[in-house]
Amino acid sequence: MFDGAKDQTALVRMDGLHKSFGPVRVLQGLDIEMKRGDRVVVIGPSGGGKSTLLRVLMGLENINAGSISFGGQPYISVKDGKTVIDPKVRRSIGMVFQHYTLFPHLSVLQNLILAPCKVNGESASGAKERARALLTRFGLGAKADAYPNQLSGGQKQRVAIARALMLDPKLMLFDEVTSALDPELVAEVEQVMLELAAQDMPMVIVTHDMWFARNIASRVIFCAGGVVVEDGPPEQVLGSPIHERTREFINRVFHIRT
Amino acid sequence: MELDFSIVLRFADALAYGLWLTIRLTLICIITGGALGFLLALARRSKNRLLRGASTVYVEFFRGTPVLIQLFWIFFCLPIILGVELSSFVSGVIALTLYTAAITSETFRSSLGTVSREQIDACVALGLPARVQVTSVVLPQALLRAMPTLLSNTISLFKESSLVSAVGMADLMFVGQNISNNTARPVEMLTAVALIYFAVAFPLTRAVSVLEGRILRKLAA
Numbered sequence: 001m002f003d004g005a006k007d008q009t010a011l012v013r014m015d016g017l018h019k020s021f022g023p024v025r026v027l028q029g030l031d032i033e034m035k036r037g038d039r040v041v042v043i044g045p046s047g048g049g050k051s052t053l054l055r056v057l058m059g060l061e062n063i064n065a066g067s068i069s070f071g072g073q074p075y076i077s078v079k080d081g082k083t084v085i086d087p088k089v090r091r092s093i094g095m096v097f098q099h100y101t102l103f104p105h106l107s108v109l110q111n112l113i114l115a116p117c118k119v120n121g122e123s124a125s126g127a128k129e130r131a132r133a134l135l136t137r138f139g140l141g142a143k144a145d146a147y148p149n150q151l152s153g154g155q156k157q158r159v160a161i162a163r164a165l166m167l168d169p170k171l172m173l174f175d176e177v178t179s180a181l182d183p184e185l186v187a188e189v190e191q192v193m194l195e196l197a198a199q200d201m202p203m204v205i206v207t208h209d210m211w212f213a214r215n216i217a218s219r220v221i222f223c224a225g226g227v228v229v230e231d232g233p234p235e236q237v238l239g240s241p242i243h244e245r246t247r248e249f250i251n252r253v254f255h256i257r258t
Numbered sequence: 259m260e261l262d263f264s265i266v267l268r269f270a271d272a273l274a275y276g277l278w279l280t281i282r283l284t285l286i287c288i289i290t291g292g293a294l295g296f297l298l299a300l301a302r303r304s305k306n307r308l309l310r311g312a313s314t315v316y317v318e319f320f321r322g323t324p325v326l327i328q329l330f331w332i333f334f335c336l337p338i339i340l341g342v343e344l345s346s347f348v349s350g351v352i353a354l355t356l357y358t359a360a361i362t363s364e365t366f367r368s369s370l371g372t373v374s375r376e377q378i379d380a381c382v383a384l385g386l387p388a389r390v391q392v393t394s395v396v397l398p399q400a401l402l403r404a405m406p407t408l409l410s411n412t413i414s415l416f417k418e419s420s421l422v423s424a425v426g427m428a429d430l431m432f433v434g435q436n437i438s439n440n441t442a443r444p445v446e447m448l449t450a451v452a453l454i455y456f457a458v459a460f461p462l463t464r465a466v467s468v469l470e471g472r473i474l475r476k477l478a479a
Contacts (some may be wrong), residue, residue, distance in 0.1 A: 058383050091385040101380035104477045105398045114394060115384040149476050167385065 010072070011036045011202055012057070017066035019052055019226075026052045028226035039197055040204045041217035041234070045249060048224040050206045054175045056091075057204065058095045058096060059085045069168065080187070088167040091119070094164030095173040098180055100156040103164070108135065109144045112163050119167070127166070134162045154185030158192050165196075172196065172203040179208060196226055210253055214238050222246045262443070266450040269437050277454060278431030283429065284416045286351055291358025291406060298359055299366035313363070320360030326421050329353045333425045339421075350422045354415065363410050369404035370396070385476060406470035413462050417455060430454060 012034040019027035026049045034040055039078065042050045055061045057068065059076065062083035068076040075089040102111050107112075109123055112131035114124040135141050138158045157177050164172060174193065178186045190212050197216050207213055213220060213234065220237035222230040230237050230246040241247045263463070301313035320328065332353035337344055344352070373396050382393040423432035434451030438444045 056381075060379050060382055087385065089447060090382075093383075097376060097379065099376055101376050103377065103380070103399075111420040114390075115386060118390045118394065119385045119387070147476060154262075161279055163384070248408055 008239045009036060010034065011038070011070065013069045014057070015055060017053075018050075018064040019056060020064055023211055026226055027056070027066075029255055030223075030227060032228060032231075033150065034202070034220065036202055037200060037218065038202060039216055039218045040221055041207045041213040041219070042223055043208075043210070043213060043237075043249070044205065044223035047104070048228045050223050051175055054095070054173045054204060054206055058067050058093060058173055058240055059062070059087075059090045062197035077210075082141065091167065092170040093173065094167060094171070095175065096157065096160045096164055096177045098176040100148065100153065104148050105144050107147055108151070108159050110142070111148070111159060112166050116166050118252070124148070131162070131166060132211065134165060134201075135159075139188075148152060152185060154179045154188045157189045160198075161189075161192055170202065172201055174203060174205040174207070176208065177205050178212075186246060208253075210238060210250075224249070259381035259445075261348055261446055263446050265441060265443050265446050269433075269447075272437060273430065273450070275455065276430035277458075278427060279388070279427065280416065280431075281479055283350055283354060283422065283427075284412065285421050285457050287354040287358050287419070288362075288408075288412045288415055290351070291355045292362045294355065294359035294363030294412075295364075296366050299370060302363065302367055303370060315395075317360045317363050320357050320417040321364075325353075325357055325418055326424060327423055328357055329421055334354075345371075346427050350419075350425070350427050354419060354422070358411070358415055361414070362408060365404050365407040365411060369400045369407070373399050373414065398478065402473055405473060406463065406466050409462060409466045409469060413466070414458050416459060416462075420455075 010033050012032070014030055014032045017027045017030040018025070020107070021122070026047075030049070031052065032040075042053060044050050052061060056063055056076070063076065063078060064081075065078055067074070067078070070089045070092065073086070073089055075086050077084050102108075105113070106114065109128060109131055112126060113122075113127035116127040116130075117124055132141065132144055135144055140155060140158055143151060143155060143159070143208070151159065160177075161172075176190050177193075181189065186209070190209075193203075193205070194216055205213070207218065217234045218254070219232045220230055220232065221245070222237055222241070224245055230241055230243045232242075236242070237246060239248060241250055298313045298317060301309045302317070304313075305312050306345070327351070333346070335348045336352070352462065377395060377399070381395055386394070418432035419429060422429050423435060426432070430451060434447050438447035441447065
């Protein structure tokens with residue numbers, strides 16, 4: 001469904017990303033190359049830079065050094081200490097956040113069509129038609145005219161995913177999208193993400209759910225101390241990690257969960 | 259002491275006239291003052307230091323002086339300075355508008371501050387240009403959140419507008435006081451006037467809490 005999903009050329013290249021919040025150095029020379037068919041799950045201790053990595057990739061944070069290219073085009077760079085972001089390239093990336101960021105004053109349908117109408121100049125009727133189809137696909141057909149406060153957390157996250165998909169992104173970023181959900185609502189959101197994965201949508205996912213990571217990832221990256229410590233297929237990184245630090249983290253996580 | 263509340267009914271027309279002036283004054287000034295207050299709130303959050311400084315001085319000045327002196331100044335000094343006669347209604351509207359602008363600008367300023375960083379992140383992630391972020395996301399939410407406080411501001415204005423009686427405008431307070439003086443029936447008349455103010459203000463204060471609950475629930479999503 002998504003063009004070039006089987007293509008093995010680089011979709012995203014991150015080179016030497018450095019990012020500090022005041023004295024705290026969060027990213028310390030991060031290099032990641034992502035291919036078009038990759039579904040990357042980023043794991044690691046909190047404060048290790050996972051969420052910052054996604055926010056930088058979305059163009060929400062300035063960086064101190066480094067560059068990112070997307071689909072072979074320059075996307076983010078640093079010139080004279082200032083972060084330069086190409087807004088056109090940014091539009092081909094979609095993101096879903098941990099805390100539902102639906103617009104509370106707009107109905108579900110209005111949330112979905114706002115960007116297509118205002119950014120791409122799509123007609124309201126055309127956008128509404130696409131939105132309804134997408135909502136129906138996600139089991140939310142009956143909720144089109146509801147307001148966000150009338151939805152469960154799981155429904156809100158599915159709407160947020162649908163809203164991002166309305167812009168036909170070439171890459172989707174998921175930042176701990178199930179962390180704030182009640183346990184019984186997690187599955188319905190993960191189901192939607194697995195469905196996107198089945199259609200070869202490239203994605204970068206930050207999650208604490210190792211079971212889900214193993215299921216959806218084509219590749220797992222362990223980030224700690226602002227650098228990539230280990231990078232490989234899920235069986236390796238989650239099953240038999242090479243690095244001591246990864247092993248410690250994985251053992252601790254699974255120990256807590258059992 | 260013998261009380262005769264039937265006297266109130268005899269002057270019902272005059273009281274209704276006064277109430278109507280009070281209501282007109284309140285409605286006009288909350289609209290004009292609210293609009294000006296909204297612009298002031300934007301100016302106070304502006305990056306331009308001059309704009310920020312001037313608007314802050316304005317707001318602090320009008321909040322820091324009695325409304326009564328503001329009214330007297332507009333009624334008696336402004337015509338001298340401008341060299342034009344202003345009708346008392348126009349003077350009243352100008353004075354209360356300037357005052358209401360200072361009060362409502364604080365309402366708008368705090369509601370603008372409550373639109374969360376995450377909402378802006380969502381806008382950026384959707385590629386919304388800055389103008390659309392403001393017009394479609396920030397302003398509607400800020401206005402919605404300001405509604406209960408604006409309604410409270412309206413109730414305060416409704417009550418404070420009674421000060422215009424001091425400069426001879428025939429509002430509810432002025433009419434009541436006049437009848438009370440001329441009939442020597444202060445207990446009946448002034449009680450009636452207080453009850454009329456209360457009868458209008460009380461349902462509105464109840465509406466504020468209902469509105470507040472509904473809006474907060476909506477924006478909590």
